[in-house]
Each structure stands twice: as structure tokens, then as C-alpha cells.
Amino acid sequence: MWYVDTSPPLILKILLFTITISLIWLGGRLLKRRLDKRSTRRNFEAKNLVKLLISTAQLILVILATLFIFEVESTTFLSFSALIGTTIGFGLAVAVGNVVAGFYLIGVRPFGIGDFIQVGSIEGIVTEIGLNYTKLIGMDSTVILVPNKTLLDAKLLNCTMRLRELEGRSQVGHDLDFDQLASELSYRDGKGFFQEFKQELSESDEFTKYSFQIQLKLNIVSPDIALSSVVERMDALCKRWKKQLGFMPRYYFGKNIFRQDMQVILVASEPITLVHNHGAFLADLYQSVFAELQEVTT
Amino acid sequence: MILDNISTQGIFLIVVISLGLLYIFNKILLFLLTRVVDSKQLPADLFNAIKVLTRFALAMVWIYITIVVLNLAESTVIGLSVILGSVLSFASIYTIQNFVSGLYILTTEPFSVNDLVRIGASEGVVIEISLNYTRLLNFDGMVESIPNKKILGSSIINYDQPITSTSKSENFIDSIKQQFDDTEVTKYTFVWGTPLIDYRNIIDRLDSICEEYQDIFGYRPTYLPYTINHRFEFSFILKADDPMTILRHKTDFLDKISLQFH
Structure with a gap:
């Protein structure tokens, strides 16, 4: 050090270092405590920021103290800075990865704004593809933020489709219910190039299929509800809801282990219609399929 | 150096003995520290920090002794320290x-x-x-x-969402003020299943509890059918101006609902 001719022994340096670190740590702790006690106002954001600044200052002070007490030479510092740089670079990679994934999603377009998607256990309507997060509106109308990187990694199900795409596939036989959907959408293929071009740009042939599983406890009343009467009731229900949604709801039965599994597929031209009607549809389904139950308790 | 003429066995002995001495020194230091903690109520995390630091310092001293005793060349030391440095920085990536x-x-x-x-x-x-x-x-x-x-x-999922004011302000200054006004409403949802009974009956019971909690939350709790399995599951939506209101009363709310059915 510049003010003494000979450098103090290592033990003294370590002692000095320990004391300095303890002081910095204690000072920061006291400041944070004071902040919590003194300001009773509910300015959470500002408080958090100040705390963060204190922590950062502590970190910088510790680094400076180390450099100063152990008389680290500039060359040593330089060689270390390369390592530190690499480390920070690796640290940043996570954050930058999200941004890159965001651009990728916008470019490749596995889904667009307004589409209904299912990613793992999350489902919802895409309202924004940001640089870091993609915003979804869930079935209970909560806002869900999914990291773009997760979307890139995960198995993705886009429930919003265009009939034009289906039509192309139906010609080679890769479709399930194109004819039915086409009749429900009253879809006509445009004649002439100009007409086709206009149709390509408009999204009038879009529709969303929302598929979910429910379980029917058919033995809840005695005698059990017969599956044939479930079919009758479901058919009547689907007819009622065709008026509401514009499309006929579909259903099929699955496994029967204790309860009868049933897959229900709701179709609508706007995904938001599905979000709005899903609850009411379930309530109606419950009341019609378990008709006996309603009579028993009323 | 004084250590120049020592045989290999001697070097080995010195390294081991210094390790043992440092270990004993560490133990004594810890013992003294514990007594300080007991008598003067030193904060536990400061004690822990000192413990870690002393161990680290002693390890450094031991490495220093080994380097001196083994009489390693400067280039070897630099080489080793580069490896150590890379290891350290890679290890601190997570931090x-x-x-x-x-x-x-x-x-x-x-x-x-x-x-x-x-x-x-x-x-x-x-x-x-x-x-x-x-x-x-x-x-x-x-x-x-x-x-x-x-x-x-x-x-x-951020249950706090800003309220987008429906009334557009005519005044320019006011509209700017609105932009910075962070009035948020908390809309928390959770799923709970009722037993399979008459639908009207379910609705009546749920409504009575929601009515009761309107004053507590400031908004009337609502619910939507969510799915049907061995129970009829509803997704409940609790709304409040302060998230802490929901944190305080959600469990009571659910208790009341459970009591209605069981």
C-alpha cells in the first residue's frame, strides 16, 4: 500500500479483510432494518429498489476491499476479468434466450395472437407475444405469463385452425370432420384468383376446437344411469348448444374405471366464445345427464 | 531456501503436520467463538459467516504452506491458479x-x-x-x-391486474395521470369440487356464502363450473383491492364453503 513502505503480513491482511467485510455486512443489514422500520408507508416498489441498491453497493464494496487490501495487481485483475466476463455471459444467456425465443415464435408462427393454445397443463388464448413472455388468458380469465423459452421447448397444441388448411389436407384424406365443419361454417371456396386472394387474407374461416375430459359417475343414483340414456341426453344437449356456439359440440366415451370417461369437444369460430360459454355448458351438461339427481334432491 | 535440503519424507511430514496443526487451531478458534456467541448474543448468521471465513482462510494458509514446502516453480503455481480460477468462475455461474x-x-x-x-x-x-x-x-x-x-x-400467473379505466378522460393532463396511476385489482382463482347433488341446491349454498363475503372482499366472490369428475368442480374467483385481504380470508372462505356441503 502506498502509505506504508512494507506490506503488512498476510495474517494482518486477513484480519483487516475480515473486519471490513463484517462492517460492510453489518452496515447493510442495519440500513435495511431501518428502512423497514422507519417507512410505514406502503411504497413497496421504492423500498425494494433501495434494498436492492444497498445489496449491490455492498457487493461492489466487498470487491473493492478485496482488491485494495490484498493489493491485487492490475494484470491479475485483468486476467480474472476475462473469467468473470465469461461467467456473466453465461448468466445472461438465460435472459437472452427468452428474447431470441420470442423472435423465433413471431417468425415461425406456431401460433398467432388470438389463437387458443395448450402447452403442458396451461391453456388459454394468446393475447400478446412479448420479447420475454407470451401472455395467455386462461379459462378462468386469469392472465398467465409463459416464458418464450418454455413455449419453444414444450409440446404445443394450437386449437385454432383455418378451414383452408383442413381443406388441403382433406383432399389427401388427412382430415376427420372437414365436411361437417365446412357445412357449419357455410364455407365456400372462392372462384377466381382475386376472390381466393381475398379469402386468404381474411380470417373468416377460422375456428377453435376445445377438447376436455370429464368423468360421469353414473352409479350415483340407483339404478345406474344407462349409457344409452346418456347418449340421448347428450344429443339433445348438443343440439341446444349448436344454436349458441354455431357449431355442434362433439363427444365420445373413453375408459370406464369407476367412472365413465367422456371427451367433449366444443367448437366455435371465436375462442373467446368458448371461454365465456364453457362454464354454462358444463352446468347444462350436469343438469341434463344427471337428471335423476336433480329430481331426487328437489 | 531453508527447506531446500529436506528429503521427500520430510516434506510429506511437514505437510501433514501443518494440516493437523491448522485443524486444531480451527477447533480452538471455534471453541472461543462459541463462548463469545453464548455470552454476548452474537447474531447467528454473523457467527456462521465467521466460521466459513476462518475455514476458508485456514485452507488458504495450508495451500500456501504446501506451495512453499514443495518449492513449486512460479509457472506451476500460475498454471494451478488459472485452473482454480476457471473452476471458481464456472461454479459461480449459478449465483x-x-x-x-x-x-x-x-x-x-x-x-x-x-x-x-x-x-x-x-x-x-x-x-x-x-x-x-x-x-x-x-x-x-x-x-x-x-x-x-x-x-x-x-x-x-399474476393475479394483480391493472384496472383499465373505461371512462376516457377529456383532459390531457388527467389522461397522463391515469397512465401512472397504478390502481390494481387482485383477482384470485382456485378450484374446489362440490359433491354431486342437485344443481339448484349447489348454487343456493354457494350463493349464500358469496353473499356473506361480499363485504369482506369488497367485491362479490363468483364461481364458474370447471369440470366434472367424482365431484362437480367449480373455479372460484375472489376479487379484492388489496392482495392481503385475499391472503387473509381465502382459507376462511373455503372453510365456510366446505361446511355448507359436509
Whole structure:
């Protein structure tokens, strides 16, 4: 050090270092405590920021103290800075990865704004593809933020489709219910190039299929509800809801282990219609399929 | 050097003996420290920090002794220190990632302090976003610390959403004020299943509880059918101006509902 001719022994340096670190740590702790006690106002954001600044200052002070007490030479510092740089670079990679994934999603377009998607256990309507997060509106109308990187990694199900795409596939036989959907959408293929071009740009042939599983406890009343009467009731229900949604709801039965599994597929031209009607549809389904139950308790 | 003429066995002996001495020294130091802690109520984390630091310092001293005794060439020492340095910096990647992630959360603001959020499987009100951890006060009244790096990879539901005022202000200044006005409403949802009974009956029972809790939350709780399995599951929506209201009363609300059916 510049003010003494000979450098103090290592033990003294370590002692000095320990004391300095303890002081910095204690000072920061006291400041944070004071902040919590003194300001009773509910300015959470500002408080958090100040705390963060204190922590950062502590970190910088510790680094400076180390450099100063152990008389680290500039060359040593330089060689270390390369390592530190690499480390920070690796640290940043996570954050930058999200941004890159965001651009990728916008470019490749596995889904667009307004589409209904299912990613793992999350489902919802895409309202924004940001640089870091993609915003979804869930079935209970909560806002869900999914990291773009997760979307890139995960198995993705886009429930919003265009009939034009289906039509192309139906010609080679890769479709399930194109004819039915086409009749429900009253879809006509445009004649002439100009007409086709206009149709390509408009999204009038879009529709969303929302598929979910429910379980029917058919033995809840005695005698059990017969599956044939479930079919009758479901058919009547689907007819009622065709008026509401514009499309006929579909259903099929699955496994029967204790309860009868049933897959229900709701179709609508706007995904938001599905979000709005899903609850009411379930309530109606419950009341019609378990008709006996309603009579028993009323 | 004085140690120049010592045989290999001698060097080995010195290294081992110094290790033993340092170990005993460490023990004595710890013993003294413990007595200080007992008598003067030294904070536990300061004690812990000192413990870690002394161990680290002693390890350094031992390495220094070994280098001197083995009479290693300067280039060898530099080579070894480079390896050690790389190892250290690679090992600290996780720490630095946490730090960077913390800054990232603060700038992109997927949530801020005093928001009710769901991060992965954890739910609670954010009480602090620090350099390493984000702290949540959960429904049990305990504070969960989630590493910032984990948050970056998980889906987030922020139950606090800004109220977009429907009335557009004519005045320019007022409209700017509205932009900075962070009035938020907390809309928390959770799923609970009722037994399979008459639908009207279910609705009546749920409505009576929702009515009761309107005054507590400030908004009337609502519910929507969610799915049907061995129970009829509803997704309940609790709305309040302050997230803490929901944190305080959600469990009571659910208790009341459960009591209605069982």
C-alpha cells in the first residue's frame, strides 16, 4: 500500500479483510432494518429498489476491499476479468434466450395472437407475444405469463385452425370432420384468383376446437344411469348448444374405471366464445345427464 | 531456501503436520467463538459467516504452506491458479445467473412487490425481490424463497391486474395521470369440487356464502363450473383491492364453503 513502505503480513491482511467485510455486512443489514422500520408507508416498489441498491453497493464494496487490501495487481485483475466476463455471459444467456425465443415464435408462427393454445397443463388464448413472455388468458380469465423459452421447448397444441388448411389436407384424406365443419361454417371456396386472394387474407374461416375430459359417475343414483340414456341426453344437449356456439359440440366415451370417461369437444369460430360459454355448458351438461339427481334432491 | 535440503519424507511430514496443526487451531478458534456467541448474543448468521471465513482462510494458509514446502516453480503455481480460477468462475455461474435473473425480473416486471402471484406451484404475495431470491408470503403465513433463476423458467400467473379505466378522460393532463396511476385489482382463482347433488341446491349454498363475503372482499366472490369428475368442480374467483385481504380470508372462505356441503 502506498502509505506504508512494507506490506503488512498476510495474517494482518486477513484480519483487516475480515473486519471490513463484517462492517460492510453489518452496515447493510442495519440500513435495511431501518428502512423497514422507519417507512410505514406502503411504497413497496421504492423500498425494494433501495434494498436492492444497498445489496449491490455492498457487493461492489466487498470487491473493492478485496482488491485494495490484498493489493491485487492490475494484470491479475485483468486476467480474472476475462473469467468473470465469461461467467456473466453465461448468466445472461438465460435472459437472452427468452428474447431470441420470442423472435423465433413471431417468425415461425406456431401460433398467432388470438389463437387458443395448450402447452403442458396451461391453456388459454394468446393475447400478446412479448420479447420475454407470451401472455395467455386462461379459462378462468386469469392472465398467465409463459416464458418464450418454455413455449419453444414444450409440446404445443394450437386449437385454432383455418378451414383452408383442413381443406388441403382433406383432399389427401388427412382430415376427420372437414365436411361437417365446412357445412357449419357455410364455407365456400372462392372462384377466381382475386376472390381466393381475398379469402386468404381474411380470417373468416377460422375456428377453435376445445377438447376436455370429464368423468360421469353414473352409479350415483340407483339404478345406474344407462349409457344409452346418456347418449340421448347428450344429443339433445348438443343440439341446444349448436344454436349458441354455431357449431355442434362433439363427444365420445373413453375408459370406464369407476367412472365413465367422456371427451367433449366444443367448437366455435371465436375462442373467446368458448371461454365465456364453457362454464354454462358444463352446468347444462350436469343438469341434463344427471337428471335423476336433480329430481331426487328437489 | 531453508527447506531446500529436506528429503521427500520430510516434506510429506511437514505437510501433514501443518494440516493437523491448522485443524486444531480451527477447533480452538471455534471453541472461543462459541463462548463469545453464548455470552454476548452474537447474531447467528454473523457467527456462521465467521466460521466459513476462518475455514476458508485456514485452507488458504495450508495451500500456501504446501506451495512453499514443495518449492513449486512460479509457472506451476500460475498454471494451478488459472485452473482454480476457471473452476471458481464456472461454479459461480449459478449465483451470477440468479443475480442477472433478478435484474431481469425487475426490468421486465412480470410481477412487482405486493402482487399476489403463482410461480410454478408456489402461491403468495411478493414481499421482496432481492438479488438472489424472490420472497413470497404464502397462505400459511410462511415466507418462501424462490431462486430468481427458477422464476425465469416457470410460468407465472399474476393475479394483480391493472384496472383499465373505461371512462376516457377529456383532459390531457388527467389522461397522463391515469397512465401512472397504478390502481390494481387482485383477482384470485382456485378450484374446489362440490359433491354431486342437485344443481339448484349447489348454487343456493354457494350463493349464500358469496353473499356473506361480499363485504369482506369488497367485491362479490363468483364461481364458474370447471369440470366434472367424482365431484362437480367449480373455479372460484375472489376479487379484492388489496392482495392481503385475499391472503387473509381465502382459507376462511373455503372453510365456510366446505361446511355448507359436509
